[in-house]
Amino acid sequence: MHVKRFKDAQPYTAPNHFECHGLRLQGFEEGGPTNQWVGFSQFLPGGGAGPDSTPVEKVYVVLEGEMTVIVGDEEVVLGRMDSCTIPPNEVRKIENRSNDTCKMLVVIPYPPEA
Template structure:
């Protein structure tokens, strides 16, 4: 078992994201997890990510607040404990359109 304490998580630069803080919880050199990585993001009001795609899929899990996710399928609002899967190469943008912070887990293969 490999435990990573939240208090020791360090921020990382999430390209194309704004008004937010991202911390890696598992994988990508933080732990020995090789198959995927897990991140924790906090988005301020108006925070989000520019329209972009990634070669790997992603899962978003909203832990607190509401996040708007927009893709070619349309716009959806994820509330507390809602999640979505974005397949590889899916162009998407995300935005916190509320006046409250949003906390979200991001899970993605390496």
């Protein structure tokens, strides 16, 4: 078992994200998970990411607040405990259009070069 306390989570900067504070909860460390990493993202009002894509799928789980996910012409608002999977290479944009902070878990497989 690999336990990591929230107080020990290290910040990271995700490319093409804005008004966002990310913490790595698990991954990229000795004894941690071997096939994916878990991030905790806090998006201020007006914060978001994209448009861009990754070569691996990702899962978003909204813990608090709401996040608008945009793929092509489709928009969906995720609320508390809603989740979605973004397939590999799918271009997405996410926007916190609310006046509250959005807190979100992100689960992503390690990139092929990791």
